[in-house]
Amino acid sequence: MEKTNAVPGDYVELSLVNRDYQGVFLESPENEKGIVLLKLDSGYNIGFVKKEVMEVKVLKKAEEKIEELEIKKNSEKPNVAMIITGGTIAARLNPSKGGVDWLDNPASLFKFYPEIFKLVNVSKVEVPFMKASEDMDFKDWQKIARVAVKLLNDTNVKGIIITHGTDFLHYTSAALSFFLKDLNKPVVLTYSQRSIDRASSDANLNLQCSALAAISDIAEVMLVGHASENDDFCFAMPGAKVRKLHTSRRDAFKVVNGKPFAKIFTDKVINVSEYNQRKKGKIKADTSFEEKVALVKIYPGQNPEILDYYLKKKYKGIVLEMSGLGHAPGKRARNSWISKLKEVQKRGLIVCATSQCINGRVDPLVYSNGRELLETGIIYLEDMLSETALVKLGWILGHKEWAKNRDAVKAKMLENIVGEISDRLEN
Amino acid sequence: MTDKELNYQELGLKCGLEIHQQLETGKLFCRCPSVLRKDEPDFSVRRKLHAVAGESGEVDVAAAYQASLGKEFEYQGYNDVACLVDLDEEPPRELNRAALKIALQISILLNAKIVPLTQIMRKTVVDGSNTSGFQRTVLIARDGFIETSQGRIGIETVCLEEDSARIVSDGVFKLDRLGIPLVEIATKPEIKNPEQAKEVALHLGGILRSCNVRRGLGTIRQDVNLSVKNGKRIELKGFQDIRNVEVAIEKEVERQVGLVKNGESVSEVRKVLPNGKSEFLRPMPGAARMYPETDLLLLKISRDFINESKKTLPKLKSEADEEFEKEGLSQEMISLLLKQSKVEEFKELLGIVKNPALVAKVLLVFPKEIAKREKMPLNLVEEKLTKDVISNVLDNLKRKKISEGDVKNVLAKIVRGEDFVKAVKVRKAASMNDVEVKIMSFIKEKPGLSMNAYMGLVMKEFKGGVDGKIIMEIIKKYVG
Numbered sequence: 001m002e003k004t005n006a007v008p009g010d011y012v013e014l015s016l017v018n019r020d021y022q023g024v025f026l027e028s029p030e031n032e033k034g035i036v037l038l039k040l041d042s043g044y045n046i047g048f049v050k051k052e053v054m055e056v057k058v059l060k061k062a063e064e065k066i067e068e069l070e071i072k073k074n075s076e077k078p079n080v081a082m083i084i085t086g087g088t089i090a091a092r093l094n095p096s097k098g099g100v101d102w103l104d105n106p107a108s109l110f111k112f113y114p115e116i117f118k119l120v121n122v123s124k125v126e127v128p129f130m131k132a133s134e135d136m137d138f139k140d141w142q143k144i145a146r147v148a149v150k151l152l153n154d155t156n157v158k159g160i161i162i163t164h165g166t167d168f169l170h171y172t173s174a175a176l177s178f179f180l181k182d183l184n185k186p187v188v189l190t191y192s193q194r195s196i197d198r199a200s201s202d203a204n205l206n207l208q209c210s211a212l213a214a215i216s217d218i219a220e221v222m223l224v225g226h227a228s229e230n231d232d233f234c235f236a237m238p239g240a241k242v243r244k245l246h247t248s249r250r251d252a253f254k255v256v257n258g259k260p261f262a263k264i265f266t267d268k269v270i271n272v273s274e275y276n277q278r279k280k281g282k283i284k285a286d287t288s289f290e291e292k293v294a295l296v297k298i299y300p301g302q303n304p305e306i307l308d309y310y311l312k313k314k315y316k317g318i319v320l321e322m323s324g325l326g327h328a329p330g331k332r333a334r335n336s337w338i339s340k341l342k343e344v345q346k347r348g349l350i351v352c353a354t355s356q357c358i359n360g361r362v363d364p365l366v367y368s369n370g371r372e373l374l375e376t377g378i379i380y381l382e383d384m385l386s387e388t389a390l391v392k393l394g395w396i397l398g399h400k401e402w403a404k405n406r407d408a409v410k411a412k413m414l415e416n417i418v419g420e421i422s423d424r425l426e427n
Numbered sequence: 428m429t430d431k432e433l434n435y436q437e438l439g440l441k442c443g444l445e446i447h448q449q450l451e452t453g454k455l456f457c458r459c460p461s462v463l464r465k466d467e468p469d470f471s472v473r474r475k476l477h478a479v480a481g482e483s484g485e486v487d488v489a490a491a492y493q494a495s496l497g498k499e500f501e502y503q504g505y506n507d508v509a510c511l512v513d514l515d516e517e518p519p520r521e522l523n524r525a526a527l528k529i530a531l532q533i534s535i536l537l538n539a540k541i542v543p544l545t546q547i548m549r550k551t552v553v554d555g556s557n558t559s560g561f562q563r564t565v566l567i568a569r570d571g572f573i574e575t576s577q578g579r580i581g582i583e584t585v586c587l588e589e590d591s592a593r594i595v596s597d598g599v600f601k602l603d604r605l606g607i608p609l610v611e612i613a614t615k616p617e618i619k620n621p622e623q624a625k626e627v628a629l630h631l632g633g634i635l636r637s638c639n640v641r642r643g644l645g646t647i648r649q650d651v652n653l654s655v656k657n658g659k660r661i662e663l664k665g666f667q668d669i670r671n672v673e674v675a676i677e678k679e680v681e682r683q684v685g686l687v688k689n690g691e692s693v694s695e696v697r698k699v700l701p702n703g704k705s706e707f708l709r710p711m712p713g714a715a716r717m718y719p720e721t722d723l724l725l726l727k728i729s730r731d732f733i734n735e736s737k738k739t740l741p742k743l744k745s746e747a748d749e750e751f752e753k754e755g756l757s758q759e760m761i762s763l764l765l766k767q768s769k770v771e772e773f774k775e776l777l778g779i780v781k782n783p784a785l786v787a788k789v790l791l792v793f794p795k796e797i798a799k800r801e802k803m804p805l806n807l808v809e810e811k812l813t814k815d816v817i818s819n820v821l822d823n824l825k826r827k828k829i830s831e832g833d834v835k836n837v838l839a840k841i842v843r844g845e846d847f848v849k850a851v852k853v854r855k856a857a858s859m860n861d862v863e864v865k866i867m868s869f870i871k872e873k874p875g876l877s878m879n880a881y882m883g884l885v886m887k888e889f890k891g892g893v894d895g896k897i898i899m900e901i902i903k904k905y906v907g
Contacts, residue, residue: 032725035544042584043717044566047544047725093718115477197718199476199553199560200515229516230473231499248517 009062079123087165133165141175159186159214173239202250209234235260288398304340317350326362330369439656454606456519457512468503509602526608539571556591564588581615659694674703832894
């Protein structure tokens, strides 16, 4: 195919050796640049190898559609603000072009999520960046926190909703829990697992329930999403106690070692556990963060010399996701971790322990392996989630006044600051 | 007759058929088996669907109509025939190759051109019959034709798509049917009159039945699209009986002619009633209903795969007739093989033993006889006599471990639940050598009896466990 002046959306005629085809010229798939896609009048898309297309004739140029949707405000409804950061919930397929567009125009929210506007006014929409959550890091958490503080300190805003990709959403929710302590208003994170172009998208219920959460009196960082496979209610889950536990189900997020704050239906909030109440006043973000922290999963036969790498690369802290109650290969193992753990801690590395069981608390006292590991000085983080532990360690070490003193770091890591540690675990 | 034809021509009838046929494979986009269940479901899930904007930005008319009902849907499922894909909780798995192969064979039999590069699409459906809010469908072939007594009728498209969930009651669906592969054949609107429509429907039905498709009520569904001069397009759905096609078209044309006169013709989907009349079902779906299935790669149909599909192309009835007649099968057997869709099995088994009459009996007669003798339902017998079991038994025949007359007995034993090895071994216990020695001793002990009398003695001795034909041959060697 020679260069063509056809652009996605144009109605064209493709000439091949034996016949011609008419249809809408589409964007080539990301991984198939040698292919031309055409939408036939029947609606079906078919492809052609570019080499075999002799000519592309534009029959009708695509019409530039300017969407002019106005955000209708109703003074009787409470105002919420939205922060859009990317992910499935903010991505929509543009079928006329065949590609995916970000839904970053506030007005387009109306088109896709008319239901949330029944309950609230979305008075402000901020888009600090558009990213898949697996592409985010602590700098993005800081950006979100700064935008959030600005909105939370606006007296016209009752609460905020942050839409986010699901993959690393629980890291962001943990980070915001530490960055935005002592909240005055609800900070609601939500997502979708099913793309919003389908009628079955879970975004609808998640957003409706998020809107209710944002105007509720729950002044916490919380994740709001499907409680089950049914489209009936969501859970409002504590930001530091939640984890993605399924790759694809709509109820992918579960509270681990804890309870949700509330059950949220589209028309009511039913409180389940204690939370901080909404209050007056302004808040500040505390976003200090030490980037040199790591999370390492222990596996059978693992050689502890991997720790030398982290020291060499100037890491300050590490969370080991251990087996069972908090074990790593001990004295009787071929590759014992005991002496290496002593050595790296002596050389200044902070080492914390969580469990790869996900559910339950670590306890090094039950087995001799655990006691020997405890003696090396590692910090056992109770029932804290590994992901929350990593974020917390980065946040603690980001504060110079704590980071300079090993005992202070330990004390802070074991202090329940935002609900990341539970004193008691219920059945 | 000619009056009527002229009539339809003058009325400007434009008519096409759309046929949906379930394929005899597992589901299309997951690895669940295609089994419909009658028992109590294992679980149920409640969902809501929302109107979504189509590609033009407009909310589709039909979609909006359905969503405006604001319904909550309940989906009932069985753990072994509905998985997370059916529940819209997991992305689709790769398209089922076995189903694709059958779709290609159907396309080839319809003289249609296969689309080598094609995109799996989502067709918006918000009546609740799909948990996802859309039906996955892919264009497989276009521009085919079939011949009828009134001339050639073009085949517009052959698509492969997933079936919808089965409606149980208002707003309640069963997930067992969701995802079963369907081939959708759409003819061009070239059908001239009701009579030809019926012929096309029967012809297409015949082609489909020659392929590996599901049988029975609800496995094939026909829709009719029609319009008359100055009228709007109407879709007629829900034919219980193919014979109704003719009557329903006649009645709808009559109705349309009346509506056109008053300028009242409206494009809509109508449900056909048993008396051939029809009633309003829903507005006609808008055009903006299709967008790509973004969770799957482009479907590439290779030359090799098309050739492989051609190699096992089923014979149409007329072609099959000739071939089987050459093999010495009776017309009755041939039509039974075709009717019960056992042609492929027949050919395969013929590869083991070149004995068409026996293979036909094994497939068509023995199961019925065994069912009668064992007082078991036929479907249970057929379930136990899988193709593997039968080929194993025939293989034993080929290797002379058993004789032709033993085949039915061995099959009966397997149906009774006897272990395969044991069922075949019993034959070995009575080795032909032992039988021959015994026959010789009978003749010596009781000389002068008739051949049938010796036969009776031998059969009694071996409790019917030996092939009568062989015994008779041995007896003949020594008597007469």
